[in-house]
Amino acid sequence: MNQQHVQLSAGVVELRLRHTFTIAHGSSDLRYNVMVRLVTDGLVAHGVAAPNPRYGETPESAMAALESLRLSLTGNLDAIDPLIRRMHGALAGEYAAKAALDMALHDRWAKTLNQPLYRLFGADPARMPPTSMTIGIDQPTVVRKKVRDAQFFKVLKVKLGGENDREMIETIRSVSQQPIRVDANEGWHQRDAALREIEWLAQQGIELIEQPMPADRHADMRWLKRRSPLPLIADEAFALPADLPRLAEGYHGVNIKLAKCGGMLAARQAIAMARALDMQTMLGCMVESSVGIAAAAHLAPLVDYVDLDGNLLVANDPFRGHPVRDGVIALSDDPGLGIQPSHLPNP
Amino acid sequence: MNQQHVQLSAGVVELRLRHTFTIAHGSSDLRYNVMVRLVTDGLVAHGVAAPNPRYGETPESAMAALESLRLSLTGNLDAIDPLIRRMHGALAGEYAAKAALDMALHDRWAKTLNQPLYRLFGADPARMPPTSMTIGIDQPTVVRKKVRDAQFFKVLKVKLGGENDREMIETIRSVSQQPIRVDANEGWHQRDAALREIEWLAQQGIELIEQPMPADRHADMRWLKRRSPLPLIADEAFALPADLPRLAEGYHGVNIKLAKCGGMLAARQAIAMARALDMQTMLGCMVESSVGIAAAAHLAPLVDYVDLDGNLLVANDPFRGHPVRDGVIALSDDPGLGIQPSHLPNP
Numbered sequence: 001m002n003q004q005h006v007q008l009s010a011g012v013v014e015l016r017l018r019h020t021f022t023i024a025h026g027s028s029d030l031r032y033n034v035m036v037r038l039v040t041d042g043l044v045a046h047g048v049a050a051p052n053p054r055y056g057e058t059p060e061s062a063m064a065a066l067e068s069l070r071l072s073l074t075g076n077l078d079a080i081d082p083l084i085r086r087m088h089g090a091l092a093g094e095y096a097a098k099a100a101l102d103m104a105l106h107d108r109w110a111k112t113l114n115q116p117l118y119r120l121f122g123a124d125p126a127r128m129p130p131t132s133m134t135i136g137i138d139q140p141t142v143v144r145k146k147v148r149d150a151q152f153f154k155v156l157k158v159k160l161g162g163e164n165d166r167e168m169i170e171t172i173r174s175v176s177q178q179p180i181r182v183d184a185n186e187g188w189h190q191r192d193a194a195l196r197e198i199e200w201l202a203q204q205g206i207e208l209i210e211q212p213m214p215a216d217r218h219a220d221m222r223w224l225k226r227r228s229p230l231p232l233i234a235d236e237a238f239a240l241p242a243d244l245p246r247l248a249e250g251y252h253g254v255n256i257k258l259a260k261c262g263g264m265l266a267a268r269q270a271i272a273m274a275r276a277l278d279m280q281t282m283l284g285c286m287v288e289s290s291v292g293i294a295a296a297a298h299l300a301p302l303v304d305y306v307d308l309d310g311n312l313l314v315a316n317d318p319f320r321g322h323p324v325r326d327g328v329i330a331l332s333d334d335p336g337l338g339i340q341p342s343h344l345p346n347p
Numbered sequence: 348m349n350q351q352h353v354q355l356s357a358g359v360v361e362l363r364l365r366h367t368f369t370i371a372h373g374s375s376d377l378r379y380n381v382m383v384r385l386v387t388d389g390l391v392a393h394g395v396a397a398p399n400p401r402y403g404e405t406p407e408s409a410m411a412a413l414e415s416l417r418l419s420l421t422g423n424l425d426a427i428d429p430l431i432r433r434m435h436g437a438l439a440g441e442y443a444a445k446a447a448l449d450m451a452l453h454d455r456w457a458k459t460l461n462q463p464l465y466r467l468f469g470a471d472p473a474r475m476p477p478t479s480m481t482i483g484i485d486q487p488t489v490v491r492k493k494v495r496d497a498q499f500f501k502v503l504k505v506k507l508g509g510e511n512d513r514e515m516i517e518t519i520r521s522v523s524q525q526p527i528r529v530d531a532n533e534g535w536h537q538r539d540a541a542l543r544e545i546e547w548l549a550q551q552g553i554e555l556i557e558q559p560m561p562a563d564r565h566a567d568m569r570w571l572k573r574r575s576p577l578p579l580i581a582d583e584a585f586a587l588p589a590d591l592p593r594l595a596e597g598y599h600g601v602n603i604k605l606a607k608c609g610g611m612l613a614a615r616q617a618i619a620m621a622r623a624l625d626m627q628t629m630l631g632c633m634v635e636s637s638v639g640i641a642a643a644a645h646l647a648p649l650v651d652y653v654d655l656d657g658n659l660l661v662a663n664d665p666f667r668g669h670p671v672r673d674g675v676i677a678l679s680d681d682p683g684l685g686i687q688p689s690h691l692p693n694p
Contacts, residue, residue: 075471076471076473078466078469078471079469079470079471079473079474079648080469081468081469081470081471081649082470082471082474082648082649083469084469109469113460113462113466113467115460119425119460120460120467121428122425122426122427122428122429122430122431122456122612123426123428123429124422124423124425124426124428124429126423126426127426127429240623241619241620241623242623242624242625244623245592245624265469268619269619269620269622269623270623272588272615272616272619272620273588273616273619273620273623275616276587276588276589276591276616276617276620277589277592278589301426301429302428302429
């Protein structure tokens, strides 16, 4: 594959959220993704970057990173393992941009082999865990309506860590007995108080707790892990696979996001390593186009927990991905990522 | 895929070595492998078990394990990830038998996708590192002849850890300047003496040292790693991926063998984890049929060092694998493992 046959283009899209989104860190109703399009000998492949402000990433920095990363697209493009590793080595940080290019390279690879990606991972789509649906913090009447709208999901996810955590859970429980995952988003700062909260939550049919305390509280998390009646899942505390041996001391599992670790190859590395360390695995997402959700969905039959609703929160997704049926993402057998332009006008 | 369409058969073969083989632990000129044949809907796939006496494995125990492991061959055989994980969970130990079944399942999987396995791993056969050729300990005249016979290999490997280590190296250097890898097979028991030996070896064009001290000497290895001028590679000290975070403290890299970790899926897990821990990776082997060497060879473009000469030491291999050209294994594009019966009469 010669350099001159490779075309890479990228552009920023403004995603409008269906509902204003409130978590412990703040509220907003817009997100920006960078859409990536890779064309090689007439074959079109896609990826998406959801830049993470936590790591200083912006749509502009992702665009600049892609301009630099395109220089790694040389040699044998079918050999995605060395290709993507070289791409990771070409630039520090900018994991969202790397994830976008990684997705497009995987999409292209699987299309040249005429297979859906999950099959090339040896995954079984029949073993797809149900995805959770996030219920944003809001007034009780609004929360009750959102929960009723989400009744066909098998699991709910709630972002806590604010003032009214118990009221939020009680409001949901007033209309639904669905299992609930709690994401505290680092919201609890005292380990004793966090433990009391987790013990209360354990009695409310809660399945797990994501990131109960700030990411840097390793000693507190080791203390909490020994006492928690619910599995504790690292989210903000986890970025790269090399973090996992230390995280295993303070968490039962880890939430892996393509945008954070830099794509599907890195996510598979994290899944392999977490399994070896006897950690539970979750696949999470950003608010992002179906392109990124599809990429994670092809890996999702390999993990324990799936939290891939980021595209469902978007009103103007430029792509259509895999449908959610009875709360489970139904992977199609189309080659590659299996996504299609949505025929919505690009915003 | 229904259970009734799956046929698994296995049998012990006696492999005769071309040369009597001497290492720190002793000498012998016979090895026993268990050949595995998996037939599903007319498609024939192969695997091989090289039982490891160090872990109490024998051809008989491997045969018994396979009889038990065949019960895991249910459900979707294309979904090799959950299938092989279930197989690993069905039985403790018996990694050689698990590796044999893992190879046959990979061979079948890639044949159904009509692809060579390396392509499904996203590997680049053009990036295959040269394989080393082992020169057994022997009289100087014999060693000189063996080295001359091995001149087209780009790297030699020598098993030291005995009385005449320096004489052996000097004998090789009297006829060849090829890079040499030293495998001490746990032969050095004093860390100061080991360091002096390594410092001497570093001046003789030695590339790396495998397992300088006994596998359980973690504190000594941490001491030695900080001082060694050559990369130290864990061999006997490494069995399973979960060992790697601790091994990273005492070794620069790890020798991964399919027969020891239980197959290609586990080896890929170990490679992923070693990379995340910034460890160097080597793929090694037992004395075994080309079936097992081919399985490792499809993963070999993903690692730093290749030591896959185990089939070249065998006089009566029942299979033909990938040829070694100019010291490098040349992977064919045949689907699956890419091996063929050798048309030798089975012993």
